[in-house]
Amino acid sequence: MKAFGFLSFGHYAQVRGSQTGSAADMIRQAVDLGVGADELGVNGAYFRVHHFAPQQAAPVPLLSAIAARTARIEVGTGVIDMRYENPLYLAEELAALDIISAGRIAIGVSRGSPEPALRGYEAFGYTGAQDPRGADLARAHFELFLKAIDGEGIAPADPRQAPPGTLLPVEPHSPGLRERIWWGSGTRATAEWTGRLGLNLMSSTLLTEATGVPFHELQRDQIDAYRAAYREAGHTRPPRVSVSRSIFPIVNSKDAMYFGRRTDSDQIGIIDGFQSTFGKTYAAEPDELVEQLRADSAVMAADTVMLTIPNQLGAEYNLHILEAFAEHVAPELGWKPNTEGPVAGDPVG
Template sequence: MKAFGFLSFGHYGAARGSQTRGAADMIRQAVDLGVGADELGVNGAYFRVHHFAPQQAAPVPLLTAIAARTRRIEVGTGVIDMRYENPLHLAEELAALDIISAGRIAIGISRGSPEPALRGYEAFGYTGSRDARGADLAREKFDLFLRAIDGEGIAPADPRQAPVGTLLPVEPQSPGLRERIWWGSGSRPTAEWAGTLGLNMMSSTLLTEATGVPFHELQREQIDLYRAAYRAAGHTRPPRVSVSRSVFPITTSKDALYFGGRTGGDQIGVIDGFESTFGKTYAGEPDDLVEQLKADTAVMAADTLMLTIPNQLGVEYNLHLLESFADHVAPALGWRPNSDGPVQPDPADDASRL
């Protein structure tokens, strides 16, 4: 693990103890948390994207605000649900964000997770899916998105303004943007697909598979398959891999009150019709966390760890959690704090992992 950041689900509501009573609280606090994390040397600020729910939805304005007020921290998503997106508009917005941030983005995209709305993407105007979960729609739109950010001609030019047959690319273009696109893989087959395309890979705290092995071992297998597919496809840029975990160092009485006794084993459940494996929560004294995370084979195989945070507990408390992890846990795992920008994978290290 060379980098770590926080992953916020962007919850808000009038729950007891919530410091994000409404959307305005959540969004403004997210910016402040990103700025504070940058000052601590944390490598990344990442946000979940959900629709028709009291959570973070439109990520680009938020990421732009954080990027404009910070110097080093990477800003990104984990993940954008492609079913809800216009791929060409998304390509334009992310190119602009990439330019504003000077390349400090890590945009996770996927088919998306179950939403409160039934086929909610159809309410956004995206119909015609032949799959009850919209996977075909997401893949088709993602293919167009990649073509757009690669600068491919997309729209026929007006023949009164250009030679017949001219195809126009979307603008703006941001060179290297594709290298900062991640696919949120929930299974081993989608990980191999992402590797073949030469994308980076995000893997969450759940996998839509259950093979009987511990979650971290199944996720490590996913990472290995991804890297093998990436190499077999002939890609030469060192790929990046992130995993998400719920990790809470207990260093104060308040930490113990919130998270004491929260550790447990993996869980098996059903999500979106798939039998799935859910990773455990890590909570404890820093020295114990170091040993537990070192034994987590997926964490140690990834270059980036995303820590899920309880955003409704407010900026001050979440910065305390990040600082505790940075001071007492991350150095023993190989963490490199931000100094001149987002941590990049070391080609030599990557070669050894492959």
């Protein structure tokens, strides 16, 4: 394991025990958490994006705030729902963020997950999807987004100001931004598609398969398929792969109160009409966690592990989780504190 970070879903609600009663609480604590994680040597601060829900929804201002106050930590998303995005505006925003952070971003995007709104992207003005889940809309937006961040000409220039036929790119342009784009994949097919495009892979917290095979083995197969497709397409830049896990080292009585005596296993459920496998939660004392994670073939195959954190327990407690993992678990899996910035991917060959 080369790197680890935290993945926050950004929940907030006025409920008993929540330290994030409002959006303001959640956002300000997210900045504090990112700054504290950077000081611990944690590699990444990643945030889920949901619309029409009391969760994190506008990632670029948040990531900009964290990037401006930190020196090394990678800031990113897991993931942005492309159905809701103006691809050219997103390209401009992410180029600016890439410049502010000096290339310390890892932007995960995808079709998006089930949401509380019925075709909510249409309320944002994006209509015309033939797929009831909007997958075709997301892919079309993403295709234009990639052209924009690659610096291709997009809009015809005014002939009074440029030679006829001139196409203008969006600005600002940040060279190398494409290398910091990840696709969030929940299937082998989309993982292989991601590899062919030469993008990084964020393997989802669930896979739309339920064959009786353990989640980590399904995910390892997905990772292997991605890397094979990446290699066969002729890409030579080392690719990066992340997986997400709920991991809680139990090192004190509060940890035991929240997560102790817990038995967990993979879960099978229905999402978007597909029978799917969800990964289990790991909660144990450090020595036991190390052995459990070493037996997780996908964790060991990925270069980056994202710890999904209970953000409503507050920044202080979540920093404790990260510190406990960094001190007692991660070094046994090959991790070293971040002193330079984002890691490179695994060699291709």
